[in-house]
Amino acid sequence: MERVQCIEMIYPEIEDKLVVTIMGACAQELYDLGHRENFFYLQHAMGLASSIGLGLARHLPHEKVIVLDGDGSVLMNLGTLTTLARYRPANLVHVIFDNGSLLSTGGFESHTTSGVTDLAVIAKGAGIAHVASVSTTMEFGEAFVEAMERDGLSVIVAHVEAVGPDNYGMDFALPENAFRFKRCVQDRRRATGWTPPPDPGH
Ligand SMILES: Cc1ncc(C[n+]2csc(CCOP(=O)(O)OP(=O)(O)O)c2C)c(N)n1
Numbered sequence: 001m002e003r004v005q006c007i008e009m010i011y012p013e014i015e016d017k018l019v020v021t022i023m024g025a026c027a028q029e030l031y032d033l034g035h036r037e038n039f040f041y042l043q044h045a046m047g048l049a050s051s052i053g054l055g056l057a058r059h060l061p062h063e064k065v066i067v068l069d070g071d072g073s074v075l076m077n078l079g080t081l082t083t084l085a086r087y088r089p090a091n092l093v094h095v096i097f098d099n100g101s102l103l104s105t106g107g108f109e110s111h112t113t114s115g116v117t118d119l120a121v122i123a124k125g126a127g128i129a130h131v132a133s134v135s136t137t138m139e140f141g142e143a144f145v146e147a148m149e150r151d152g153l154s155v156i157v158a159h160v161e162a163v164g165p166d167n168y169g170m171d172f173a174l175p176e177n178a179f180r181f182k183r184c185v186q187d188r189r190r191a192t193g194w195t196p197p198p199d200p201g202h
């Protein structure tokens with residue numbers, strides 16, 4: 001299956017959710033389906049999309065947060081899986097599109113291509129209870145619906161082909177996206193009347 005098929009399939013579900021993507025191909029594929037102010041495309045900072053998702057999910061428990069990640073990015077920040085497991089935000093869905101490739105920068109093979117490294121096993125070993133490993137659009141759709149309905153942290157490792165969009169180009173850069181996304185988050189929070197509890201500190 002291709003990542004773009006998966007993103008197309010879930011787009012109606014996520015278009016009103018807080019979504020954080022990695023940079024490059026994944027971001028472009030979502031953007032091409034139609035940008036929303038509640039989408040944040042984390043350019044440059046490889047590996048940190050799930051960390052930003054974790055922060056959002058903990059700070060905004062009334063929101064469902066979706067992270068669209070890549071194998072190369074997760075491999076660059078494997079500790080994120082242990083942090084997610086420890087804090088297990090119930091409102092976070094972490095989708096890892098494993099194309100075995102650093103596609104956006106030329107398609108170099110990642111460690112998952114070797115067949116040795118299994119990100120779903122690593123996620124389970126990190127302590128995440130709900131981990132799905134899927135290879136067909138049908139399996140992906142089922143796993144995503146379950147994750148969206150679940151009141152619990154979900155990780156989906158979706159094995160996809162190493163193909164991406166045939167064009168790259170967005171009409172705004174990271175700072176504008178970041179300011180607008182932040183404003184969107186604040187507006188949504190005000191609309192619900194929800195106020196964050198005092199930070200207990202860790
Ligand atoms: C710290 C860091 N190193 C390198 C890069 C350059 N870079 C941007 S995207 C990318 C590949 C990302 O791979 P993956 O997460 O698997 O996503 P894919 O491109 O395959 O969709 C790389 C190496 C970066 N942005 N940040």
